[in-house]
Amino acid sequence: MEPAQKALMLNTGIAAQAMTLDSASIRSEFPTLNREVRDGVPLVYLDSAATSQKPRQVLEKVERFYRDCNANVHRGIHTLAEEATTQYEGARERIADFINAGAAREVIFTGNATQALNLVAQSWGRANLYKGDRIVLTEMEHHSNLVPWQMLATEKDLRIDIIPVRDDGELDQSEFDKLLRNKPKAVCITHVSNVLGTVNPLARIAEKARSVGALTVVDGAQSAPHLPVDVQALGADFFAFSGHKMCGPTGVGVLWGRAELLQLMPPFLGGGDMIKRVYLRDFEPNEIPYKFEAGTPPIGEAIGLGAAVDFLTDVGMDAIWQHEQWLIKYALERLEEFPGVTVYGPAGGVRGGVAAFTLEGVHPHDIAQVLDTSGVAVRAGHHCAMPLHDRFNLVATARASFYLYNTRDEVDELIRGLYKVKDLFG
Amino acid sequence: MEPAQKALMLNTGIAAQAMTLDSASIRSEFPTLNREVRDGVPLVYLDSAATSQKPRQVLEKVERFYRDCNANVHRGIHTLAEEATTQYEGARERIADFINAGAAREVIFTGNATQALNLVAQSWGRANLYKGDRIVLTEMEHHSNLVPWQMLATEKDLRIDIIPVRDDGELDQSEFDKLLRNKPKAVCITHVSNVLGTVNPLARIAEKARSVGALTVVDGAQSAPHLPVDVQALGADFFAFSGHKMCGPTGVGVLWGRAELLQLMPPFLGGGDMIKRVYLRDFEPNEIPYKFEAGTPPIGEAIGLGAAVDFLTDVGMDAIWQHEQWLIKYALERLEEFPGVTVYGPAGGVRGGVAAFTLEGVHPHDIAQVLDTSGVAVRAGHHCAMPLHDRFNLVATARASFYLYNTRDEVDELIRGLYKVKDLFG
Amino acid sequence: MHDMYREFILDHYKNPRFHGVLDNADITYEDDNPLCGDVIRVDLRVNGDKRVVDAAFSGQGCAISQASASMLMEEIQGKTLDEIKEYTRADILEMLGIELGPVRLKCAMLALKVLKVGAYGVQEWVED
Amino acid sequence: MHDMYREFILDHYKNPRFHGVLDNADITYEDDNPLCGDVIRVDLRVNGDKRVVDAAFSGQGCAISQASASMLMEEIQGKTLDEIKEYTRADILEMLGIELGPVRLKCAMLALKVLKVGAYGVQEWVED
Numbered sequence A, B: 001m002e003p004a005q006k007a008l009m010l011n012t013g014i015a016a017q018a019m020t021l022d023s024a025s026i027r028s029e030f031p032t033l034n035r036e037v038r039d040g041v042p043l044v045y046l047d048s049a050a051t052s053q054k055p056r057q058v059l060e061k062v063e064r065f066y067r068d069c070n071a072n073v074h075r076g077i078h079t080l081a082e083e084a085t086t087q088y089e090g091a092r093e094r095i096a097d098f099i100n101a102g103a104a105r106e107v108i109f110t111g112n113a114t115q116a117l118n119l120v121a122q123s124w125g126r127a128n129l130y131k132g133d134r135i136v137l138t139e140m141e142h143h144s145n146l147v148p149w150q151m152l153a154t155e156k157d158l159r160i161d162i163i164p165v166r167d168d169g170e171l172d173q174s175e176f177d178k179l180l181r182n183k184p185k186a187v188c189i190t191h192v193s194n195v196l197g198t199v200n201p202l203a204r205i206a207e208k209a210r211s212v213g214a215l216t217v218v219d220g221a222q223s224a225p226h227l228p229v230d231v232q233a234l235g236a237d238f239f240a241f242s243g244h245k246m247c248g249p250t251g252v253g254v255l256w257g258r259a260e261l262l263q264l265m266p267p268f269l270g271g272g273d274m275i276k277r278v279y280l281r282d283f284e285p286n287e288i289p290y291k292f293e294a295g296t297p298p299i300g301e302a303i304g305l306g307a308a309v310d311f312l313t314d315v316g317m318d319a320i321w322q323h324e325q326w327l328i329k330y331a332l333e334r335l336e337e338f339p340g341v342t343v344y345g346p347a348g349g350v351r352g353g354v355a356a357f358t359l360e361g362v363h364p365h366d367i368a369q370v371l372d373t374s375g376v377a378v379r380a381g382h383h384c385a386m387p388l389h390d391r392f393n394l395v396a397t398a399r400a401s402f403y404l405y406n407t408r409d410e411v412d413e414l415i416r417g418l419y420k421v422k423d424l425f426g
Numbered sequence C, D: 001m002h003d004m005y006r007e008f009i010l011d012h013y014k015n016p017r018f019h020g021v022l023d024n025a026d027i028t029y030e031d032d033n034p035l036c037g038d039v040i041r042v043d044l045r046v047n048g049d050k051r052v053v054d055a056a057f058s059g060q061g062c063a064i065s066q067a068s069a070s071m072l073m074e075e076i077q078g079k080t081l082d083e084i085k086e087y088t089r090a091d092i093l094e095m096l097g098i099e100l101g102p103v104r105l106k107c108a109m110l111a112l113k114v115l116k117v118g119a120y121g122v123q124e125w126v127e128d
């Protein structure tokens, strides 16, 4: 990584905006970004909240694993199996460092963030929640942090309380305070909203939750990729995220949980690897983290995520976050001056690099489709947050989302594309 | 695939054994097989039952996906998202063809075979089984087809009946007939044993199960990679397998189920993509197969599995099966004449390409370790089948397993390695 | 300009034909595409021969969903229910004259789906 | 020949020292490694100074697990329980004089694990 490291060094020359990343050299690490959507139309990828592009070194790491030492992990003692196990467990350690976990065994590999959240609901929730117990969700949750709790609530007859979202895209903290009086057992909350860009004040929320004896279950799918995460400093009890949104492959996600909690939880899925002993009618579960990793894990994918975390660390999570702040600030300015555009979420201040908007008189699908003709990839729809869209009386929005490889020129392309939309539908 | 196809054409010149594959050209497709375990010691990979090696075209397909059109599926309308969706759904169709599913929507992508079996237990099982109901398992099941049912049995107070394994490694059919009199609700059974190599007479078993109203849940982890599978002809109701054992990437597995069953089943995990509509306290599930695919699926991995299935189809599943028969026959001959070796499983006839054995006076771990010094990779342990090992009064066996790329020369290497073991410990 | 927004598609979107709600409709059905929030309602009046004497659609959504509803309404005036049964995805794509990716296809097919389910019940609609 | 089976390791395996079961042991503990079926039992007799006056192991398993148990028994004769507390993974690896992969490490450490858990309870054993 030596040369890449040098190439990715911060460009500190821009006076006004403090620091931004050297986009040209970062972009050169991402093969997809060189592609043309069609002849002569280069890709402007503004859909990283759905999934990020992958840097060369992640792809190479995964391919090298499959080419050189592909084997199943844990049980084998031949050379390939040992190499594979070392790489897989090494990835776990690097990911533990990345989020400042107390120990590597607190990091469980899953298929995606959604599975990680289901694990918490079905293992911790099923074992610890009883009829009439309350759990607190928010109006801005992604379906992945709503539906698992709804399923559990139906099964166990739990009550779901909702923290409302204010017009400015922030959670209503006074409502949260009221809900805490009912002594909920868990507060399940997203760190960063994938639609509004809201960055929730998690440390404060987790502290309040703890004060009434509730656990805090954090959906970190939109924070782990974009800002420095310290699960211990946040005071979270569980923290879930996906590899594919942070420069890693699809097929792998992570659940971090406090060891004391994980140790007491029953298994989630049953099968190979998650057991210590099996009899015909009974079994003894394995130690953590293996207790929660049933069957052959996503070995190549976890190793790829390890490489992604190395890549992000080398660039610097602080620098990435600042870069995105610098981009979103500009994007909000340009969008808000655009006639007929409404942007949702906090107007300024701290805000994730995502801008969901509508354009008067044009359905978001048509916006996305016409932008695609200019090579600009944005998402249109409910972004797996239907209740949040209902809250704002919307059926859909268009969403531009940014990552370390995006530039202000690309924001300009978005705006140019929107003028085309306007011309067509005006 | 044209040139590869030609290169992989069958070598029909060997008179006695009918047909075998042209190993040299097949081996050249698998980069890992060219590797040396250490200087001057080439790899002899006899651990494909744990995970198979990956052909170049699978690796290239996955890498091309990530390089060229990496995007999230289903919800996006920009060019990359459409390309990704087309590739992902195309893989589903090819896999459906590969197992002769009634329709592509009967193919559900999971993380591995284990998750697929848990899906059946937790969705179908939880909704359809009641206190006192019986399910039939076998003594040769992999932990992945035991533990999910044990967990469900504990939760719902079900009875587990076991079909015993005879000394010759075959299931005791007369015991099965007796168990059917108790009118079980499901028969959960492996197609091919990952230890004994036994190929269970599934069509007959499924027919008997059906005659008493029981469903047949098949663990196909060791059959789908090795022999032609026709889920409709087998009369199975569910059929689970893993990509990584059949030339595909880790992180992806498949559950096939009959559409009528899947449509009636409740969701398994909750989250994005598996819903049609979400409200704050309630949701409506999506159609199959999406109802069972919560969150971002293993997109690159499913596409890789699609390429693996293309590769296997081009070689020909009949030819692969015959090749393995030809290898295992020779391996059994050589092992059985080896002083002190005991091989478990059917002595002859139809048998999967796996040989689990012990060598008198040497722990299987030591066998595997010393074989590794000759570059021979075999597995040692209980192979996630502890009850089966208990049945034979064993704590562990060494296991050599074969695939389309193995040769009889490699069997000879195994035997040569075993003589080294004998010398060292004799 | 992009193919998908040919002039006549935009024209159907901006000036939809047979748009509205029929009084005394013999058949009324509404459905939506929750992925993007497209909603289409179709009202039909049929005579004794099961021939469509009047048809109208209402709803909201993207240009593709609304334009294809408008074109479809135009197309089925005077057709019998049996004739309507024969309409396929290919017919809709031909009316639109464009190719569509998997997501937009759902938008384009919504009107046909509503029409067929309304006229024959859900078993007639197999999303292929 | 492979490093892992150096002559003295095989010698300890084939001719284990301090092998057997002690009558009137002060401390007895047994555990296994279910992954491969290695089993080790350790018996200790200690005097008033908490010094080991006799130690023995029994069990079954692979050469690495049995040889490291044999070497460990030899090593701890006459040591105090406090001294035993200080033994680490590194000490075992030094006794064996080889490098081990993740799976075999479990085999090698089983005897130490049994010894320490037997002598101090499970909290002393953190698998690192």
Ligand SMILES: Cc1ncc(COP(=O)(O)O)c(C=O)c1O
Binding pocket: A272, A294, A295, A296, A297, B049, B050, B112, B113, B114, B115, B142, B144, B145, B190, B192, B193, B194, B219, B221, B222, B242, B253, B384
């Ligand atoms: C017979 C059998 N069933 C199930 C499995 C589990 O497969 P996976 O670990 O990929 O879920 C395996 C492989 O380990 C197997 O051999």
Ligand SMILES: Cc1ncc(COP(=O)(O)O)c(C=O)c1O
Binding pocket: A049, A050, A112, A113, A114, A115, A142, A144, A145, A190, A192, A193, A194, A219, A221, A222, A242, A253, A384, B272, B294, B295, B296, B297
């Ligand atoms: C906030 C949030 N939570 C959860 C998820 C679910 O992630 P995945 O689909 O990878 O499980 C996403 C992304 O779709 C998200 O943006």
